[in-house]
Each structure stands twice: as C-alpha cells, then as structure tokens.
Amino acid sequence: MKHVYEFADHEPGTNQGLLSQLVVPRPIAMVSTRDAEGRGNLSPFSYYLPITGEPPLVGVTFGLRESDRSTKHSYDNLMAAGDFVINVCSEIFADKIESIAKEYPPGTDEAEMHGYTLVDAQRVSSPAVAEASAHLECVVHQCIPLGSERAAVVLVVAEVVCAVIDSTVLADPDLDHPRIDLIALAPIGRSGARTFIRAIPDAVYYQERIPYQAAR
Numbered sequence: 001m002k003h004v005y006e007f008a009d010h011e012p013g014t015n016q017g018l019l020s021q022l023v024v025p026r027p028i029a030m031v032s033t034r035d036a037e038g039r040g041n042l043s044p045f046s047y048y049l050p051i052t053g054e055p056p057l058v059g060v061t062f063g064l065r066e067s068d069r070s071t072k073h074s075y076d077n078l079m080a081a082g083d084f085v086i087n088v089c090s091e092i093f094a095d096k097i098e099s100i101a102k103e104y105p106p107g108t109d110e111a112e113m114h115g116y117t118l119v120d121a122q123r124v125s126s127p128a129v130a131e132a133s134a135h136l137e138c139v140v141h142q143c144i145p146l147g148s149e150r151a152a153v154v155l156v157v158a159e160v161v162c163a164v165i166d167s168t169v170l171a172d173p174d175l176d177h178p179r180i181d182l183i184a185l186a187p188i189g190r191s192g193a194r195t196f197i198r199a200i201p202d203a204v205y206y207q208e209r210i211p212y213q214a215a216r
Helices: 012-022 073-081
Strands: 029-034 040-045 048-053 056-062 083-088 118-120 127-129 134-147 152-165 170-172 188-190 196-198
Touching: 029 056, 029 073, 029 127, 040 056, 040 073, 056 134, 073 083, 073 134, 073 152, 083 127, 127 134
Parallel strands: none
Antiparallel strands: 029 040, 029 083, 048 056, 056 152, 083 134, 118 127, 134 152, 188 196
C-alpha cells in the first residue's frame, strides 16, 4: 500500500521535515564567517549542493532563526563580507554538529566555544576552520529569495575560488587531477529527525559506468 502526502495540506515545517527525511543523505556545509567586529561564526547547513563546474558554483539555503524570525547570523555576515568558507563536515565535527547549530546570541564564536580554531583563508576575507581536512572558499555570486511569507528562504549561489585540501585525504597528490580518499575524508551526511550518516568502508561501493553501445 502506498500513501499520498499532499504538501499543500500541511504546514511548512512538516513539509520540510518530510523532505529532509527523503532527500538523503545530504552533505553538510559547515559555514564559517566573521561579523563586522571581527568575531567568528560557525554554523552547519544541510540544504547544500554543487551546481556547476564552470563557473564552479555551489548553493546553500538560509532560512530564518526559529527563536526570533530574524535572519541567520551566518547569512548576515556573508552578505556583508561578500564571501564565506564551507568547511567539509567530517568526523572532527561529528559529536558537535547539533550543538554548533544552536541559535546563539549575536557575537558568539561557535568555533572557539567548541574547541576549533579559525584561521585566515587563502582567497577570501572569511576564516576557515584549521582542523577541517578540506574547505571551499566561496564568493557570493547570486542570492535568490525563495520560500513564502510563512517560511522565507534565500538560496545563496556562490563561486568557489579556492579549495584547501589536507594531504591526508588526497588519494593522489596530483592537483591537476585531484582524487579524494572518501574514507580518509570521513564526511558526515545529514538525514531527517536529527540523524546523521557516516562514510565507512562497508557503506561505500564502486560501480563502473560503461558507455552505451547500440546492439549490432
């Protein structure tokens, strides 16, 4: 038996909850920024995707804070700076993702609070997390208001201008043809209902893509 769920009949939060459980696993963008006073900010976002390779674009969606319906501090910071950093959410963040995601007061440095070190990035003004095994340095390319009056969302499309990758997660040191060791990278994915997914050897498999050839 199959059940039909009509999105128009439900509240935005319920709809998002269902999408978050069916569109899985999702990568987590651990976004680092600074505010106007130079204080760091760190926050995870799992509505995040690669968009194109030329130019190299990624998209991250930013909703409103649940506590006061104001814009998220990460969003305010990246709009003011014009850039941000996406730190690959790997095992070093695993036990602290939900704690980092709390809606802290303005000016709270979530990185310092949770034992991480913010360092200068290579190409953008926003900082990177030193402990992250890889990060993407992003410049805001386009902002697209989405959602509704009840659930406002902005899709931030950003151009990735630089990737910084630790040698421990490179399967091949040739950066002209980079290959990442997925198990060494140990990314954490997001599912629904506060559940997460690890990339472990037993969960990873390879499948060759053989070009189509018409029968002769």
